[in-house]
Amino acid sequence: MLYVSTRGHADRKHFCEILLEGLAPDGGLYLPERYPQVDGATLEKWRTLPYHALAFEILSLYIDDIPADDLKAICAKTYTQEVFGTPQIVPLKKLEDGLVLEALSNGPTLAFKDMAMQLLGNLFEYELGRRGEELNILGATSGDTGSAAEYAMRGKKGVRVFMTSPHGRMSPFQQAQMFSLQDANIHNLAVEGVFDDCQDIVKAVSNDLAFKRKYRIGTVNSINWARLVAQVVYYFAGYFQATKGNAQKVSFTVPSGNFGNICAGHVARMMGLPVAKLVLATNENDVLDEFFRTGVYRVRSSADTHETSSPSMDISKASNFERFVFDLLGRDGARVKQLFGEQLSATGRFDLSAEPAFQTAAATYGFASGKSTHADRLETIRDTWKRFGVMVDTHTADGLKVARSHLQPGVPMVVLETALPIKFAATIVEALGREPERPAQFEGIEQLPKRVTVLAPDVAAVQAFIAAHCP
Numbered sequence: 001m002l003y004v005s006t007r008g009h010a011d012r013k014h015f016c017e018i019l020l021e022g023l024a025p026d027g028g029l030y031l032p033e034r035y036p037q038v039d040g041a042t043l044e045k046w047r048t049l050p051y052h053a054l055a056f057e058i059l060s061l062y063i064d065d066i067p068a069d070d071l072k073a074i075c076a077k078t079y080t081q082e083v084f085g086t087p088q089i090v091p092l093k094k095l096e097d098g099l100v101l102e103a104l105s106n107g108p109t110l111a112f113k114d115m116a117m118q119l120l121g122n123l124f125e126y127e128l129g130r131r132g133e134e135l136n137i138l139g140a141t142s143g144d145t146g147s148a149a150e151y152a153m154r155g156k157k158g159v160r161v162f163m164t165s166p167h168g169r170m171s172p173f174q175q176a177q178m179f180s181l182q183d184a185n186i187h188n189l190a191v192e193g194v195f196d197d198c199q200d201i202v203k204a205v206s207n208d209l210a211f212k213r214k215y216r217i218g219t220v221n222s223i224n225w226a227r228l229v230a231q232v233v234y235y236f237a238g239y240f241q242a243t244k245g246n247a248q249k250v251s252f253t254v255p256s257g258n259f260g261n262i263c264a265g266h267v268a269r270m271m272g273l274p275v276a277k278l279v280l281a282t283n284e285n286d287v288l289d290e291f292f293r294t295g296v297y298r299v300r301s302s303a304d305t306h307e308t309s310s311p312s313m314d315i316s317k318a319s320n321f322e323r324f325v326f327d328l329l330g331r332d333g334a335r336v337k338q339l340f341g342e343q344l345s346a347t348g349r350f351d352l353s354a355e356p357a358f359q360t361a362a363a364t365y366g367f368a369s370g371k372s373t374h375a376d377r378l379e380t381i382r383d384t385w386k387r388f389g390v391m392v393d394t395h396t397a398d399g400l401k402v403a404r405s406h407l408q409p410g411v412p413m414v415v416l417e418t419a420l421p422i423k424f425a426a427t428i429v430e431a432l433g434r435e436p437e438r439p440a441q442f443e444g445i446e447q448l449p450k451r452v453t454v455l456a457p458d459v460a461a462v463q464a465f466i467a468a469h470c471p
């Protein structure tokens, strides 16, 4: 399998070549040159596999430069009951007839990002070991991504993590999760500023090419194809649990920000998984809902990006969305380059409403969308607790709210649970007047010693820190 850029660059690359890279050389995102097709007989064979074996089957369709036995071992070591809490790894929780949650957040940091990041950690260690190289991962986080990356990379050979976060602005639980890690290869940098300052610093360091090369700076952001393909697996696993046979269809609703999670659903559907609808749920930051309703993609300024109670979906533009547009426009790289590389940076928007492919997108690709607000979130958390005794987090609540407008008789609706409520306790207390349940391993986490360095919002200070911590 070879990978192409969404902006039409002539290069064709193998999986391990793009594993440690971010963007393609032309600024595009990597996608496989075709989607492998999965027929009924294959689905039947996969239906009864344990999660790690299913992961191996799917990943091996996309990875041809890791020997099968090695890839099998990586999957087996990643998706274990010890790490993800249950033998199914992503068990379904029934709410009522035709409506279930798929639990993706029982990994080490209690958010779905662990599903992909845990695999990425093992793939990085494997590939860096094979090449005899090292990598320094520099990132910016306001919560979920940073902790998932740190828990995936802790103790891994050849990898160091330098994670910037806005000083004092993450929830106490999120701070405790990250700062209590004592591993020598994990470095927490609390920047005296806001999240945008952290992101600007990461960009500036990455644009300093001499520094980047000397210190082998890399990233683990959500445009990484390996993260995306790892997420494809749980769409299959959810489908198998929700159905008895392959004649049945299911729909998925996905709380969305950067379009990473739901893009994996799109890939699964393109491979032939019998998915009726892919319902995209946003919070007040409704860039993507607006696109699927109107055909207009309009990125927001930071002043126009709301701080909400489902903060992991507070985005101004959706970094993975270019992948879907590439497919929508018949994989016309020149067109995507014009839209994302030129028009979007010049005008902040583009309009596909007159495009025949957009007008038939719902039928062809199954996409539907909706939006949820703070009031919807509180109401959904209350209602789900009262009627089913199930506590959902704020992002999952956005998904549930939107899912209810897209139910179809005879088609099970699977809502992806993207985090546990304990990560967003303040809103749970607002909705229910009580604290969320806390998994036993996180008891007393706020009292553990913290390992964090506070730095000024200054590129040179971050560079000096990295230099001082690389032998």
Ligand SMILES: *Cc1c(COP(=O)(O)O)cnc(C)c1O
Residues within 6 Å of the ligand: 111, 112, 113, 144, 145, 222, 255, 256, 257, 258, 259, 260, 261, 262, 312, 313, 395, 418, 419
């Ligand atoms: C990251 C995240 C999302 C958004 O996922 P995308 O892949 O960016 O669309 C939703 N919910 C939670 C809890 C998250 O951490």
